[in-house]
Amino acid sequence: MKSAKPSPIKARERSSTKPAPELEVLALEARKHAYAPYSRFHVGAAVQMSGHSFTGVNVENASYPLSVCAERNAIAAAVMGGAVNLEAVAVATDASPPAAPCGGCRQVLREFAADPAKVQITAINPKGERRRWTLAQLLPDSFTGKELPKATR
Numbered sequence: 001m002k003s004a005k006p007s008p009i010k011a012r013e014r015s016s017t018k019p020a021p022e023l024e025v026l027a028l029e030a031r032k033h034a035y036a037p038y039s040r041f042h043v044g045a046a047v048q049m050s051g052h053s054f055t056g057v058n059v060e061n062a063s064y065p066l067s068v069c070a071e072r073n074a075i076a077a078a079v080m081g082g083a084v085n086l087e088a089v090a091v092a093t094d095a096s097p098p099a100a101p102c103g104g105c106r107q108v109l110r111e112f113a114a115d116p117a118k119v120q121i122t123a124i125n126p127k128g129e130r131r132r133w134t135l136a137q138l139l140p141d142s143f144t145g146k147e148l149p150k151a152t153r
């Protein structure tokens, strides 16, 4: 079988410092496809990476620890699409006030953020309530691959 690097999904180029309202729309739409039969906590996430948009939903499992968050599934879709530079994130839930990404996802997002102070994270719900942070605010003094000895990288 022929193998080729997948090309990223087309999306508009954008500055990482501007709000990304279309990411919010994508996250809200993705949320409708969440697989959350156990918690009924439906989450949609949209990430802008390397100028392109990717979405994910939470996917739960009867063996609860195997469940995967929407943010991590969106990151996986981006990496699969060849995008590894995180620029902005939107997360949609039903929570009021809108729920922030969990600690594990904050660390996964950090892996792809060149400058976490420039990565805008917006939490939104269907009522249009929003909360905004930078990744640096949600995960200060973060751990990165720079902490690891060079031999392990």
Ligand SMILES: [Zn+2]
Pocket (backbone or CB within 6 Å): 069, 070, 071, 072, 101, 102, 103, 104, 105, 106
């Ligand atoms: Zn999470």
